[in-house]
Amino acid sequence: MFQPVGGMDGIAQGFEREVGDLITYNAKVASLQQDEDGVTVTWEDAAGGGEAQTSTADYCVCTIPFSILSQIDHNLSGDLSNKISSMPYNGSTKWGLEFKRRFWEQDEQIYGGISYTNQAISQISYHSTGYFSDGPGVLLGGYTWRGANS
Structure with missing residues (x-):
């Protein structure tokens, strides 16, 4: 079995090392909207007073658990939205x-x-x-x- 040196957090640290200036910590996602041109994410900067901000990109890698994502405004397809809302979790x-x-x-x-x-x-x-x-x-x-x- 292989694992990152220093533990599984090494994966996140590797991303941070490569794209550190693109990461915003303490951000709460309020909206996730996609269209043929890309994706727009609206988020609140909890550390900076909670002001709403918007970021656009070609792609979004979303790792928000479905139980939370189902509560966020989004325009994902009906099938995907249904999967997100009905995903069962196991203990x-x-x-x-x-x-x-x-x-x-x-x-x-x-x-x-x-x-x-x-x-x-x-x-x-x-x-x-x-x-x-x-x-x-x-x-x-x-x-x-x-x-x-x-």
């Missing part, structure tokens, strides 16, 4: 466990990867970094999704 639970030593490496020679179980925890994930380190280590102790165990 999930994920937790990490810190141990005094990396017993999975020292005793079982497990270096990264996942062990699937038939227990409610579903799976255990082992770090793919810091092999052979002394001292404490962290496991993804369980990751459940869908159903009563979540």
